[in-house]
Amino acid sequence: MERLPAELVSAAFAGTTPRDAGRAAMVSTAFRAAADSDIVWARFLPPLEPLAPEPQSKKDMFLRLLDGPVLLRDRLMTMWLDRETFAKCYMLSARNLFIASGHMPQHWSWIPLSDSMFSEGAQLNSVTWLEIRGGIHTDMLTPDSKYGAYLVFKRTQNFSGFNYPIQKATLYFGQIMEYTSPVLLGENWTPPPELGVAQPQRRADGWMEISLGHFHTSGNELYAEMSFSLMETEGEVTQKRGLIVHGIEIRREKSG
Template structure:
């Protein structure tokens, strides 16, 4: 008890300075120690250290206004870490990693380069009701699959390891997304990485989601839409990354990771490509590419 009393006598500025060297989680825990600690742990001096140096890119009008503008640095941090806020062009969203304060982004489908993306025969644009973005890209029919995105390194947090994810859904009659597997690449500074990935997993035990036997090669464009029937499950080779279900109802596929080192002033380029197999593909709905801090373990 005496030790607790002694701690309570420490100047608030000293406690704040110590907590500012910890983490957002530690500061929240410290707020439960005593009223004196709560005042220090909730102070702007602490939470200003957890917000990104230099601030964020300009946000779209009204993104942090409801129900009222943040009244403190802590409230600002909690809002930015609770979910994505749209940037001014409404084609990119940003939020903060709750554990570290690292800046995270999602590049919307409209912000990406999609080969044949503006040709309705191959891709079409549909409204999204479960996304911060107003629309997504739906794959109709392609045999040349290529999606690319990029972000400036200085928009990201320094000395932070990031991972990039394709965020997507599939329609009821999708096909061609599992074979051949796709190639994901990330280029950041002088580092380039490539891995094999697959937009469709191996969990279709009921016969749904495999390769249809009426697959067509890259010969004249099929006039009739291929039906999702007579599917056979395809087993993927080892070291092929498969998608995971997200809490928001979408799927995500990790495309790779990279270290954004301090002082980098270039671009991070991300791609997902399959152009060699010649098989037709359909039924993919792309929300965007998410770039967030890679959690250890």
């Protein structure tokens, strides 16, 4: 195999996995040159441009993404790779979401974030109807992988209006509803377990998150938009304030 043209060897390695390519690079000098080529490692990366400075090679970029999130060039999204499975994961910034009345200062303010790769987040001043939507095309995700979508947020000192009635999280694949669940952003009421209400969890980075749904990407599906939302349920609504939206995270879920 070492006598084959380097381009053919690289093309063969590109059809394997990152672990296989890494092992092949240890076999010989000729294999290392082919296994470390951009032809191989571009196959394991999404077609997205990171914010400069860009690593010298595609393999360097792959390794950088394993270390943690990288801000993409539009500054509206970060991307990283799951260290266990190499699945592609993303965070959509608040500016990358649809937020009902988000353009109206009396309802929402855009504030600087000191603890984020994004420059700003959305702070809720006052609304009665809460609606936040986001989406990602499935060709940006890793096939045959289990994913979860999470709203990442904080509560301010004047946080109020989120205890009851609860909101609803919904997840769609194209036009087909994949998941829906009641959610509770407040903390002054503990719903009975039988209601199946999703509740916030504190993250290691100091933010909080709440599940918007889970889905599985198959290996042979038609590509479509995967969309997720958090919005009011029908019925009585209350005045809400004191929520800071960081974004929506789409990450690989652990098995089991």
